[in-house]
Amino acid sequence: MNATPILQLRTISKRFGNIQALDHVDFDLREGETHALVGENGAGKSTLMRILSGVYTEYDGEFLLDGKPVHLHSPHDALGLGIGMIHQELSVMPELSVAENLFLGRQLTTRWGTIDWKKMYNTAEQELARLGFEHLDVRQPLGKYALGTQQVVEVLRTIVSGARVIIMDEPTSALSPAEVERLIQLIDKLREDKRSIIYISHFLEEVVRVADRITVLRDGQKVATLDAAETNTSHLISLILGREVNATLPPAVTSADGHILLEVNNLTSDVFDDVSFKVNKGEVLGIYGAIGAGHFDLARALFGMYRFDSGDITVDGHRFKPKHSARYAIQHGLAYAIESRRKSLLMDEAIYRNVTLPHLNRIGSLAPRQSQELKLAAPAIQMVNVQPPDPLNPVGALSGGNQQKVAIARWLTFPPKVLVMSEPTRGMDVGAKSEVLSILRKFRNDGYGVLVVSSEPETILTVSDRVIVMSHGRVVAHMENKDLNKDVLMRLL
Amino acid sequence: MTTQTEKNPEIAVSPSKPLISGVWMRRITALAPVWTLLALALFFSLTSQTFLRPVNLNNILSQISTLAIFATGMTFVLLTGEIDLSIAAVAALTGMISAYLFANLKVQEPIPLLVALGTGTLMGFLSGIASTRFRIPTFMATLAMSLIAGGLTTYLSKGRTISQLPEVAVFLGSGRIGGANGFRVLVIVAAVSLLIGYLVLKYTRFGRYVYMTGASKPAARLAGVNTNIILTAVLTISGFFAGLAGVVSTGRLGSALPDAIPSFLIDTIGAVVLGGTSLSGGRGGMVQTLIGLLIYGTLRNGLDNIPSIDPLLKDVITGIVLFVALVINVLLAGRAPRDKTA
Numbered sequence: 124m125n126a127t128p129i130l131q132l133r134t135i136s137k138r139f140g141n142i143q144a145l146d147h148v149d150f151d152l153r154e155g156e157t158h159a160l161v162g163e164n165g166a167g168k169s170t171l172m173r174i175l176s177g178v179y180t181e182y183d184g185e186f187l188l189d190g191k192p193v194h195l196h197s198p199h200d201a202l203g204l205g206i207g208m209i210h211q212e213l214s215v216m217p218e219l220s221v222a223e224n225l226f227l228g229r230q231l232t233t234r235w236g237t238i239d240w241k242k243m244y245n246t247a248e249q250e251l252a253r254l255g256f257e258h259l260d261v262r263q264p265l266g267k268y269a270l271g272t273q274q275v276v277e278v279l280r281t282i283v284s285g286a287r288v289i290i291m292d293e294p295t296s297a298l299s300p301a302e303v304e305r306l307i308q309l310i311d312k313l314r315e316d317k318r319s320i321i322y323i324s325h326f327l328e329e330v331v332r333v334a335d336r337i338t339v340l341r342d343g344q345k346v347a348t349l350d351a352a353e354t355n356t357s358h359l360i361s362l363i364l365g366r367e368v369n370a371t372l373p374p375a376v377t378s379a380d381g382h383i384l385l386e387v388n389n390l391t392s393d394v395f396d397d398v399s400f401k402v403n404k405g406e407v408l409g410i411y412g413a414i415g416a417g418h419f420d421l422a423r424a425l426f427g428m429y430r431f432d433s434g435d436i437t438v439d440g441h442r443f444k445p446k447h448s449a450r451y452a453i454q455h456g457l458a459y460a461i462e463s464r465r466k467s468l469l470m471d472e473a474i475y476r477n478v479t480l481p482h483l484n485r486i487g488s489l490a491p492r493q494s495q496e497l498k499l500a501a502p503a504i505q506m507v508n509v510q511p512p513d514p515l516n517p518v519g520a521l522s523g524g525n526q527q528k529v530a531i532a533r534w535l536t537f538p539p540k541v542l543v544m545s546e547p548t549r550g551m552d553v554g555a556k557s558e559v560l561s562i563l564r565k566f567r568n569d570g571y572g573v574l575v576v577s578s579e580p581e582t583i584l585t586v587s588d589r590v591i592v593m594s595h596g597r598v599v600a601h602m603e604n605k606d607l608n609k610d611v612l613m614r615l616l
Numbered sequence: 617m618t619t620q621t622e623k624n625p626e627i628a629v630s631p632s633k634p635l636i637s638g639v640w641m642r643r644i645t646a647l648a649p650v651w652t653l654l655a656l657a658l659f660f661s662l663t664s665q666t667f668l669r670p671v672n673l674n675n676i677l678s679q680i681s682t683l684a685i686f687a688t689g690m691t692f693v694l695l696t697g698e699i700d701l702s703i704a705a706v707a708a709l710t711g712m713i714s715a716y717l718f719a720n721l722k723v724q725e726p727i728p729l730l731v732a733l734g735t736g737t738l739m740g741f742l743s744g745i746a747s748t749r750f751r752i753p754t755f756m757a758t759l760a761m762s763l764i765a766g767g768l769t770t771y772l773s774k775g776r777t778i779s780q781l782p783e784v785a786v787f788l789g790s791g792r793i794g795g796a797n798g799f800r801v802l803v804i805v806a807a808v809s810l811l812i813g814y815l816v817l818k819y820t821r822f823g824r825y826v827y828m829t830g831a832s833k834p835a836a837r838l839a840g841v842n843t844n845i846i847l848t849a850v851l852t853i854s855g856f857f858a859g860l861a862g863v864v865s866t867g868r869l870g871s872a873l874p875d876a877i878p879s880f881l882i883d884t885i886g887a888v889v890l891g892g893t894s895l896s897g898g899r900g901g902m903v904q905t906l907i908g909l910l911i912y913g914t915l916r917n918g919l920d921n922i923p924s925i926d927p928l929l930k931d932v933i934t935g936i937v938l939f940v941a942l943v944i945n946v947l948l949a950g951r952a953p954r955d956k957t958a
């Protein structure tokens with residue numbers, strides 16, 4: 124392996140207001156190397172990546188490419204210098220052919236300016252064959268292939284466009300285990316092809332397998348750069364968290380006792396597989412997984428917003444078949460606050476109207492008067508302590524935490540049997556987080572069931588009674604929260 | 617327990633926008649059509665000697681009355697963020713049906729009127745079913761419905777105008793209450809349509825659901841609103857009012873024409889949007905539609921009252937005003953704060 128790094132970052136620092144996102148971080152990448160970047164959310168991975176890919180152009184420190192200082196002004200610049208980025212969300216065009224996707228934006232043309240299909244198909248076939256993907260038919264629409272293959276094609280696209288450095292951000296989170304294997308094979312091929320990869324992932328076992336070296340970030344600082352061969356997952360976890368870890372697996376819980384309000388059996392779709400769980404009366408069940416683990420789509424499936432192929436759902440002893448509108452779910456005692464607040468609240472409408480909307484039919488009259496609605500909404504708005512407390516304010520004018528309180532308040536007036544919340548504390552400050560979670564706990568104490576679906580370990584650990592961990596669409600663990608800590612959650616991913 | 621997410625710079629640095637400017641922006645936006653109306657009225661009363669005469673003002677009212685009936689239905693549809701392109705063709709069909717039943721089949725009144733209204737309502741309902749059940753965009757579903765209605769009109773009429781109209785249609789379209797110079801029944805029909813629309817939108821649960829569906833379909837759905845029923849209902853309402861407008865306009869013109877009047881569609885959408893009802897749904901209402909109709913009527917009528925303007929240029933000028941109003945509508949809609957968490 125060539126010892127001269129092709130890419131070097133020296134004492135990179137970046138501030139956002141009074142937050143030091145990166146503090147004198149050194150990072151280097153050798154030719155043909157896969158260098159993993161690990162750390163908690165907020166450790167500085169994303170910031171570093173954005174500097175590398177030309178998104179953030181202002182920072183302190185040096186950026187060297189082939190030993191020469193460079194300054195990127197845009198992601199386009201980065202690509203021009205051979206730095207390509209694969210985002211977590213795929214950016215392929217499923218309707219276009221594999222070849223077209225490979226040459227997206229840079230279609231090969233004849234001298235008449237028309238697309239040179241023959242040359243494009245031939246080049247695509249050659250490139251795919253060279254990297255061991257000759258089984259792909261370059262003429263087929265990419266959408267016919269599985270998600271993992273689409274991801275592979277996206278990686279190959281950066282290669283075809285000449286990238287020497289490829290940044291992969293959580294490339295495997297949405298992939299099935301078999302597809303992960305295929306991606307790892309691709310990375311091996313790329314290594315032979317002298318391409319360098321920066322690999323960002325939450326899945327530490329995978330990181331140890333794939334990477335040559337691993338750099339650990341914590342609170343904006345570089346903690347260590349290790350040879351992957353000389354480390355293991357529990358060592359990495361202790362470096363990431365900055366303390367001794369206790370990741371002994373707690374005993375698995377097989378069944379929960381009590382009055383079952385929500386029971387899901389063997390629910391299966393393309394993104395989750397054979398998922399079963401129960402939510403009891405007076406209990407918060409947390410479903411934890413990395414982004415892309417399938418847990419958010421699982422929650423959607425309960426409300427007819429994501430199609431599942433098999434399995435069944437029972438709410439308080441009654442069979443439940445999700446419908447297009449959530450009205451059916453609400454009538455059966457199931458309510459949902461989705462992770463995107465923009466999709467669960469009407470931002471331009473007054474707070475009280477957001478609270479009463481699901482209950483207008485209970486007011487009885489055809490014409491709800493404002494006074495009636497305010498009377499209905501006021502106790503709930505007060506209970507969750509929306510600030511400022513004026514119910515006539517539009518929801519869009521509130522802070523994220525207060526918006527979420529409105530989303531919960533709506534279900535306090537006529538409570539459902541089970542409240543399902545995806546990512547209840549996303550983007551909130553500490554105070555708002557704990558307020559929202561304590562409202563959820565109070566709801567649970569009043570004898571209702573709560574299902575919290577999240578990718579934030581703190582949220583899951585703070586609010587849950589029992590926890591299910593999902594990885595790549597499957598349930599991998601089911602435990603009592605009292606036996607759990609963050610170390611275990613990280614290990615299970 | 618540490619909460620690491622707090623250190624996420626994206627979240628921490630996003631400044632909260634000042635709220636006041638947004639609120640004021642909205643107030644100004646909401647009143648923009650009123651300013652436009654006042655400005656146009658002032659302009660025409662200064663440049664034309666005939667514009668302000670009571671006879672002429674009465675004229676404006678009756679000129680916009682047919683449009684007002686169409687616009688009542690269209691307001692419902694636009695508020696949900698959908699569109700109904702079939703109204704002009706449906707109106708031609710219902711006008712023809714009522715005349716055909718009366719003149720050719722000698723059906724007694726008021727059956728021709730009821731059948732005509734029923735047909736309009738049914739066509740709206742079918743568009744609604746097509747767009748909700750089969751997921752055809754309303755743009756396409758109502759366009760297809762427009763062809764069907766137009767074809768049926770041609771088939772029924774065999775291309776001929778029918779001038780023998782049922783009395784109800786004549787009464788609604790050109791009758792007057794209180795003698796030859798009395799108040800036009802047409803204006804009353806239009807006013808009642810708008811008023812009913814206003815009351816339904818403002819004071820009923822259904823009206824609220826219409827706004828909520830337009831503001832955000834996913835959010836409305838999650839709150840338990842059956843948005844499919846709402847969409848079907850607004851298209852049905854639009855069909856009903858198109859049916860009514862069709863019958864009324866035969867009475868006004870004194871005959872049922874074998875072709876649709878395409879300007880009905882454009883003028884209706886133009887007037888509703890000019891009033892400030894958003895094409896993307898959720899914002900607007902009947903008061904806005906009334907103002908939009910008045911702007912439209914004032915503009916068209918005012919141009920007639922300035923002798924120096926070439927009447928052949930009238931459409932061009934109306935088009936330009938409509939265009940400018942739409943641009944302003946889109947610009948302001950883009951600027952209005954919706955969600956700060958995005």
